[in-house]
Amino acid sequence: MSEARSANPLHGVTLKAMIEHLVERYGWDGLGSRIEIRCFTHDPSVNSSLKFLRKTPWARAKVESLYLHSVAHPRKRPAAVPPSVAPTLPPTESSA
Numbered sequence: 001m002s003e004a005r006s007a008n009p010l011h012g013v014t015l016k017a018m019i020e021h022l023v024e025r026y027g028w029d030g031l032g033s034r035i036e037i038r039c040f041t042h043d044p045s046v047n048s049s050l051k052f053l054r055k056t057p058w059a060r061a062k063v064e065s066l067y068l069h070s071v072a073h074p075r076k077r078p079a080a081v082p083p084s085v086a087p088t089l090p091p092t093e094s095s096a
Contacts, residue, residue, distance in 0.1 A: 018067040019049050025070055035062045
């Protein structure tokens with residue numbers, strides 16, 4: 001039984017956690033453009049999305065697929081530039 005759990009990458013991940021992760025990564029607009037369902041495009045909220053996805057297996061499957069893709073391919077964040085290396089702007093003249 002423990003082998004079946006370890007083989008399922010969604011084990012222990014709630015639908016709410018998946019939606020929150022996807023909204024944090026893509027925003028509602030980006031999520032709605034990737035998965036074109038009304039709960040993501042018209043007055044979106046986590047609660048309305050949960051209600052719809054729990055009743056609609058094909059939509060839930062799309063959300064799970066996008067979640068797995070986003071976890072497998074995390075965004076690369078640019079390294080922070082130390083202040084000593086950051087470019088400086090020339091001072092501006094004030095019109096006083």
